[in-house]
Amino acid sequence: MATDAALPDLATLRAAFPALASGTAFLENAGGSQVPACVADAMHAYLTQTYVQLGAGYPLSRRCTATVDEAHAFARLFVNARRGQAILGSSTTALLNLLASCYAQVLRPGQEIILAETGHEANLGCWKRLEKQGIVIRWWPVDPATYTCTLAGLRALLGQRTALVALPHVSNLLGGIADLPAVVALAHEAGARVVADGVAYAPHRAIDVDAWDVDWYVYSTYKVFGPHMAVLYGRDDALSELPGPNHDFIPRDDLPYQFEPGGANHEGCAGLLALGEYLKLLAGADAGAPCTRAVVERAFAHAAALEQPLTARLLAYLGGKPGVRVIGPTVADEARVGTISFTHDRLSAREIVAAVDDSGVAIRHGHMYAYRLCQRLGVPVEDGVVRASFVHYNTPAEVERLIGVFDGIL
Numbered sequence: 001m002a003t004d005a006a007l008p009d010l011a012t013l014r015a016a017f018p019a020l021a022s023g024t025a026f027l028e029n030a031g032g033s034q035v036p037a038c039v040a041d042a043m044h045a046y047l048t049q050t051y052v053q054l055g056a057g058y059p060l061s062r063r064c065t066a067t068v069d070e071a072h073a074f075a076r077l078f079v080n081a082r083r084g085q086a087i088l089g090s091s092t093t094a095l096l097n098l099l100a101s102c103y104a105q106v107l108r109p110g111q112e113i114i115l116a117e118t119g120h121e122a123n124l125g126c127w128k129r130l131e132k133q134g135i136v137i138r139w140w141p142v143d144p145a146t147y148t149c150t151l152a153g154l155r156a157l158l159g160q161r162t163a164l165v166a167l168p169h170v171s172n173l174l175g176g177i178a179d180l181p182a183v184v185a186l187a188h189e190a191g192a193r194v195v196a197d198g199v200a201y202a203p204h205r206a207i208d209v210d211a212w213d214v215d216w217y218v219y220s221t222y223k224v225f226g227p228h229m230a231v232l233y234g235r236d237d238a239l240s241e242l243p244g245p246n247h248d249f250i251p252r253d254d255l256p257y258q259f260e261p262g263g264a265n266h267e268g269c270a271g272l273l274a275l276g277e278y279l280k281l282l283a284g285a286d287a288g289a290p291c292t293r294a295v296v297e298r299a300f301a302h303a304a305a306l307e308q309p310l311t312a313r314l315l316a317y318l319g320g321k322p323g324v325r326v327i328g329p330t331v332a333d334e335a336r337v338g339t340i341s342f343t344h345d346r347l348s349a350r351e352i353v354a355a356v357d358d359s360g361v362a363i364r365h366g367h368m369y370a371y372r373l374c375q376r377l378g379v380p381v382e383d384g385v386v387r388a389s390f391v392h393y394n395t396p397a398e399v400e401r402l403i404g405v406f407d408g409i410l
């Protein structure tokens, strides 16, 4: 493994992302990130050189089959799935809908699902729809003082009838990291499974489903420097109690295919797999060596270290601005990622973002599909919050540019 001195500087990392040369400050990364050239090149090469169907005996087909298999292996490495499986799908919303439709077949009327109010609608709507068949939804309230769903709040809701607890690991609006292992421990004590939405966590820290003991964990690869896909991890025992949605002649234990009707996006798999090359660069690892779990962890440790000062700077600036309400934790510590939302007591979020739109800085406003959360926090839902979101490739100068524009209007 490389020493700290071997970690690449920010300019080297940015040079790996062709889009960053455009001059636009991409501060809307919670919506979607940019991709390194290795990812784009791998997808181009797949489409122009090996675009055939999987599973046949000729060499090109064998290569494609291997690419898709290796992409699944990469997804398992990425989430640290020593146990269980990684299912690839088109988006987190689609995968959670698929999961809920599987649970619809095994849950009985009267069983309960606990939903965190901090959730994105992708991990709420699919479960709420099960109410029609007699499943009871219990809302896990957000504490507006701390912007968290507390463990005490969860304890009060868990019971013998609880089948599932669905929560975001990080809210895409608030930016605080939930205590997932503690949630899992409480839920498991009550015999319930946990469905964690890791979309807003995955770009910022290494995922470790094995350490967290979580049953289901999902994230969107297009927010983590990859193609537009998503990964759903399921623990073996959680998967085995569900009927998969694939054709009835596909064996039930043919995993993850049983949960991938129609298969995964093949060129997307090529892109996802190539992300390993970039993670090696980010980790300061040898380009010729394989992408290992240690590389993934080191890459994200480096990413978190690069991101933290950006988060601290914007939070400090906003904290000093009269009329600004930061929606989320205000300290840039370990338990927070660089997704920062705020409202203003006089200006609408729309007005603020409109003033930024033509400055070459990309941010946005809205409820970000955290619709119920906005309602519960008293944020006008249609106007929503102003959100700026950093990842490791952003620069201090980009944050200063944003602050410069904010200064003209706030």
Ligand SMILES: Cc1ncc(COP(=O)(O)O)c(C=O)c1O
Pocket: 030, 031, 090, 091, 092, 093, 094, 120, 122, 123, 168, 170, 171, 172, 197, 199, 200, 220, 229, 230
């Ligand atoms: C926290 C969170 N969960 C889920 C989603 C939905 O992801 P997808 O677009 O892959 O369906 C998003 C998208 O922004 C999100 O931020």
